[in-house]
Amino acid sequence: MTTGFSEGLRARIDNIFARYPNRRSALLPVLHLVQRERGFIGPDDEILVAGLCGLRPVEVREVLTFYTMFRREPAGRRLLQVCTNLSCAIRGGGRILDHLRRTLGLEPGQTTPDGRFTLVEVECLGACDKGPCLMVGEKLHEGLTLEAVDKLLRESG
Amino acid sequence: MAEKYLTRSFDPAGPRSFKTYADTGGYSGARKALAEMTPAMVMGEVKAAHLRGRGGAGFPAGLKWGFIPQASPAPKYLCVNADEGEPGTFKDRYILAHDPHLLLEGVVIVSYAVGIHKAYVYVRGEYEELARRLEEAISEAVSQGALGENIFGSGFSLNVLVHRGAGAYICGEETALLESLEGYRGQPRLKPPFPASVGLFGNSTVINNVETLANLPGIILHGADWFLGLGKPKDGGTRLYSVSGSVVKPGVYELPTGTSLREIIFTHAGGLAPGRTLKAVIPGGLSSAILLPGEIDVAMDCDSLAAAGSMIGSAGIIVIDDGVSMKTVLDRVTKFYAHESCGQCTPCRVGTSWIRRIVRRMNGGGRRADDLDRIARLAEAMKGRTFCPFGDAAALPVLALIGKFRTELEG
Ligand SMILES: Cc1cc2nc3c(=O)[nH]c(=O)nc-3n(C[C@H](O)[C@H](O)[C@H](O)COP(=O)(O)O)c2cc1C
Ligand code: FES
Numbered sequence: 001m002t003t004g005f006s007e008g009l010r011a012r013i014d015n016i017f018a019r020y021p022n023r024r025s026a027l028l029p030v031l032h033l034v035q036r037e038r039g040f041i042g043p044d045d046e047i048l049v050a051g052l053c054g055l056r057p058v059e060v061r062e063v064l065t066f067y068t069m070f071r072r073e074p075a076g077r078r079l080l081q082v083c084t085n086l087s088c089a090i091r092g093g094g095r096i097l098d099h100l101r102r103t104l105g106l107e108p109g110q111t112t113p114d115g116r117f118t119l120v121e122v123e124c125l126g127a128c129d130k131g132p133c134l135m136v137g138e139k140l141h142e143g144l145t146l147e148a149v150d151k152l153l154r155e156s157g
Numbered sequence: 158m159a160e161k162y163l164t165r166s167f168d169p170a171g172p173r174s175f176k177t178y179a180d181t182g183g184y185s186g187a188r189k190a191l192a193e194m195t196p197a198m199v200m201g202e203v204k205a206a207h208l209r210g211r212g213g214a215g216f217p218a219g220l221k222w223g224f225i226p227q228a229s230p231a232p233k234y235l236c237v238n239a240d241e242g243e244p245g246t247f248k249d250r251y252i253l254a255h256d257p258h259l260l261l262e263g264v265v266i267v268s269y270a271v272g273i274h275k276a277y278v279y280v281r282g283e284y285e286e287l288a289r290r291l292e293e294a295i296s297e298a299v300s301q302g303a304l305g306e307n308i309f310g311s312g313f314s315l316n317v318l319v320h321r322g323a324g325a326y327i328c329g330e331e332t333a334l335l336e337s338l339e340g341y342r343g344q345p346r347l348k349p350p351f352p353a354s355v356g357l358f359g360n361s362t363v364i365n366n367v368e369t370l371a372n373l374p375g376i377i378l379h380g381a382d383w384f385l386g387l388g389k390p391k392d393g394g395t396r397l398y399s400v401s402g403s404v405v406k407p408g409v410y411e412l413p414t415g416t417s418l419r420e421i422i423f424t425h426a427g428g429l430a431p432g433r434t435l436k437a438v439i440p441g442g443l444s445s446a447i448l449l450p451g452e453i454d455v456a457m458d459c460d461s462l463a464a465a466g467s468m469i470g471s472a473g474i475i476v477i478d479d480g481v482s483m484k485t486v487l488d489r490v491t492k493f494y495a496h497e498s499c500g501q502c503t504p505c506r507v508g509t510s511w512i513r514r515i516v517r518r519m520n521g522g523g524r525r526a527d528d529l530d531r532i533a534r535l536a537e538a539m540k541g542r543t544f545c546p547f548g549d550a551a552a553l554p555v556l557a558l559i560g561k562f563r564t565e566l567e568g
Contacts, residue, residue, distance in 0.1 A: 019318050021358055027340035028323055032282075053340070066342040066499075067323035069282045085244045086443060086489045087401035087475055123326065123493055124244035124443075125283055128401035128475075129408045138285045 005048060009037050013052060023053045031064055040071040068122075076111040076118035078156045081135040084121050087128035092144075096132045097121060099146050103153065117153075160387055162375045162395060163368070164411040167255040172290055175297040178258040184303050186374030187265040191311035194377070199270035203373065205381035207393040209414075211248075212238050212329070212366030213442070213470045214546075215392075215459035222271050224353035225361045234357040235268055235276035236338065236364045240322055240329035242281060243442035244493060245473030248397035249367040251409045253280070253287040256371075257294035258303075261317065263370030265308060266377055268315045271363055275316050279334050282323040292319050326497040330545055331364040333499065344501040345545035368397055388414035392458040396472050400426040403433060403478035415458040422453065422476055433478040437561070441470025443490060444550035446557035447477075467557070483562040484520055490558065491516045494551035502544035508535050509551050529559050529566060 005013070012033055016026045030053065034045050041049075041064055043057075050057040064070040080100060084093045097108070100119055104112055108121040127133045130142030134149070136156055141148070166173065166181055178184070190199050204219030225233060237260070241249040252260055264276050280288040295317050299305040306314045320338055322328050328337045332346035335357050356362025372394055376384045385393040392414045398421050401407045405427030412421060418440055422428065429435060435450045440457065446467040448455070455465045462469040477486065495513035500506045512535050519528050536552040536559075543549070559566065 024340035025338060025358075028337065029321065032321060032323065063340065063342055067282070067325050069324035084489075085493065086439075086486065087245050087407075089485065089489055090402045090475075090477065090481055122283075122324075123496065124242070124246075126241050126247045126250045126281070128245055128247055128399065128473075131401065131407075135283070140286075 005034070006037070009033060024055060027053055027055070027060070027063055028067070031060075031070055035070060040074050042072065074111075074115075076116050078116060078136055079118050079120060081120045081122040081125075082108075083123070083125045083127075083131065083133050085124040085128075087124070088131035088133060091131040093132040095146065096134060096144055096149060099149055103150070117156075160395070160413075161411045162387070163252070163259065163371050163397060164255075164409070167251065172254060172294065173256050173258060175258060175294070175301050175303070178256070179301070182378075183258055183374075184262050184309075186377040187262045187269075187303065188309050190266050190269055190377050191309055191313055196270045196272060199266060199377065202381050203270070203376055206376045206384040207381075207391050208369065208372055208376065208384070209392050209459055210366055211368035211372075211396065211471070213243065213444075215469060218267075218365060218369055221353065221365075222267065222363055224351065225271050225363060226354065227272065229361065232275065232360050233271060233273045234360055234362045235264065235271070235273045236331075236334060236352075236357060236362060237264060237276060237278040237370060238329060238331065238334060238364055238366045239278055239280040239284070240334060241284070241367075241471075242326040242329045242497075243444060243471040243473055245399060245401055245439060245442050245475040246471040247399045247401075248409050248472070250284065250287065251397065252367050252371050253284065253291060257291050258298065259371045259374065260291075260367055261294060261298050261304065263373040264317055265304065265315060266373040267363060267365065267370060269313055273363065274314055275318075277318050277320045277338060277357070279320050279322060279328070279338060281328075282321050285321070288319050288321050295319070325499070326493075327499045327545075327547060330547065332545070334364065335362065342499070344499045345547070347544065389456075389458050392460065396457065398457065399471070399473045400476065401474070402476035403429050403481070404476045405430055412457075415456040415461065418448070418453040418455050418457055418474070421457065421474060426474075426476070429476070429478050433480065435476070436479045436481065437477040437483075437486075439473075439475040439477070439554070441468050442473035443475070443493060444468075444554060445470045446553050447486075447561060449561055483558060483565045487555070487558050487566060488516055488520055490554050494547075498547065498551070502548075504539045505543040505548045505551065508539040508543075508548070511535055512551075512555065529563060533559050 016029045020026050046057045046060045050060045082097045106119040111118040132144050133142045208218045209215045325343045327333045328343040333343040337343040352362040388394045395411050398410045410425045438448045491513045495509040498505050498509045536555045539548040540552040
C-alpha cells in the first residue's frame with residue numbers, strides 16, 4: 001500500500017513547486033526526484049504525485065509514459081544505456097551493444113537475474129565525437145573498446 | 158586566422174568559473190547593454206548583426222524578438238533551448254560544459270532587450286551532470302550580482318531556472334518544449350499563434366537555442382559590423398560545427414558561417430582515416446538531406462545549403478566513409494524517426510512506423526521489388542502534411558537517401 005514520501009523528498013518537492021507558477025509545471029522535475037529516490041515510478045507513486053500536483057493519477061501516467069527516461073518498473077542497480085545512433089554506429093556502437101548482449105545474456109530492455117544490470121539501447125547522447133559511447137547510471141563513458149566495456153562491468157554494480 | 162569567439166577559452170579541464178570568465182572580459186557585454194544601451198538599441202544591434210538561429214530553423218534572432226508585444230504589462234518569458242537532440246549535434250554540450258557563463262551572459266542580454274524577468278533553460282534529460290553544473294553557475298552569477306535582483310546595479314532583475322527534460326527528441330521543437338515545461342506530454346502545438354504571442358503559460362515567450370544566445374555578448378561588445386565581418390552578409394558570425402563519423406579528428410570546430418564543407422572535413426577535422434574514401438556527408442544533423450562527395454564544395458550557411466537541396470539545421474556534420482553500408486544508414490535514420498514520433502498526428506505516426514517496418518523487412522532478407530518506391534511514396538505523403546516540422550525531418554533524409562543511393566539500397 002501507499003507509504004507516502006519521506007520528509008526529505010517532500011521538502012525537495014516543495015522547493016520545486018516554488019520555481020513554477022503552477023504545480024502541474026513541476027511534474028517532470030518531481031517525477032525525476034521520485035525516480036531518483038525510489039528507483040522507478042510505481043502505481044502508488046503516481047497516485048502520490050498526482051495528489052501533490054493537483055492532478056488525476058491518469059494525467060501523471062499519461063505524462064510519464066511519454067518520456068523514455070521514466071521507468072515504471074525497477075531497473076538493475078546499474079543502468080547501461082548504449083548509443084547506437086549513426087555517428088556511434090559508424091564508430092562501432094553496434095559492436096558494443098552486441099558485446100553487452102552476449103556478456104550479460106540480455107536483450108535491450110532486460111535486467112540480469114541478480115539485479116545488477118539493465119541494458120537499454122538509446123538514441124544520440126550528444127557525444128558523437130567521442131563515440132561509441134555508453135552511459136552507466138548518469139555517467140557518460142566515451143571512446144569505448146570492448147576491453148573498456150569489460151572493465152566497466154567488473155567495476156560496476 | 159579565423160577568429161574564434163565562442164570557443165576562445167574552452168578549457169578542457171572543466172567549466173570556467175565566474176571569476177575566470179569575468180577576469181577575461183566576461184559579462185562586459187551585459188554590463189555595457191545594461192549601463193549604456195536602451196533595450197531598443199540592443200535589439201537593433203542584434204537585428205543589424207543578422208544573427209540567425211543556431212537551433213535548426215535559422216530564423217533571424219532580432220526579428221523574432223521584435224514580434225513580442227512590447228506594450229503589454231503581462232509577464233514575458235525566455236525559454237533557452239538546450240534540448241540538443243538532433244543526432245550528430247553536440248555543440249551546446251560544449252558550451253554548457255566549458256563556458257556556462259557565456260550562455261548566462263547571453264540570457265541577460267536578450268532578457269534586457271525584450272523586458273523578460275524570468276527565464277527557463279530546458280536541458281535535455283540525459284545532460285543531468287551539465288544541468289547541475291549550470292545550476293551552480295547560476296548560483297555563482299547570482300552571488301556576484303550578474304543575475305537575480307538589480308543586475309550590476311542597473312535596476313534590471315532576472316531569475317533563471319533550469320528545467321530538465323526526460324528523454325524525447327520532439328521536445329526540442331519549440332512548442333513541444335513549452336508543453337513539456339508546463340508538465341504535459343511533449344506534443345507540439347498548432348501555430349499560429351506563435352510563442353511570441355501565446356507561449357509559456359499563455360504569455361509572450363522568446364525561445365532561442367544555446368549557441369544563438371552565446372553569440373550575444375560578442376555582438377554587444379564588438380558591434381554588428383564586427384559580427385557580420387566574421388561571416389556572411391545575411392548570416393553573420395561564426396558557427397560551431399559538430400563533426401563526427403569517419404573523420405580523424407571528430408569534434409566541435411568554430412569557423413565562420415559559410416566555410417566550405419570540404420574545408421571543415423579535410424582541413425579542420427583531419428579528413429578520413431588512411432585507406433578510407435568519402436562516400437557521403439550529412440551536413441546539418443540527421444534530419445538534413447545527405448550529400449554526395451561531389452556536392453561538398455558548398456558553403457555552410459543557411460541559404461547555400463538550402464540551395465544545394467539540403468539544410469544547415471544544427472550544423473551537425475556526419476561523415477560517412479566507403480566502409481559504411483547505406484542500408485545501415487537507412488536503417489538508423491528510419492529507426493530514429495519511428496521511435497521519436499510523438500504520435501499526435503496520423504501521417505507522421507503511421508508514416509514513420511510503416512516505413513520502419515518495410516526497412517526492417519528489407520534488411521531481414523524479405524525484400525520486395527517495389528519497397529523503395531513504397532517508402533518514397535510514404536515519405537512524400539508525410540512531407541508538408543504533418544502537424545509540426547518533424548514530418549519533414551523524417552521524410553527528407555529518407556527521400557535523399559533513396560534518390561542518391563537507390564542502386565546500393567536495392568542490391
Ligand atoms: C523535430 C524538431 C526538433 C528540434 N530540436 C531542437 C533542439 O534540440 N535544439 C534546438 O535548439 N532547436 C531545436 N529545434 C528548433 C526549435 O523548434 C526552434 O526553432 C529553435 O529552438 C529556435 O531557436 P533559434 O532561433 O535560436 O535557433 C527543433 C525543431 C524540430 C522541428
Ligand atoms: S550518435 Fe552516439 S552520441 Fe551521438
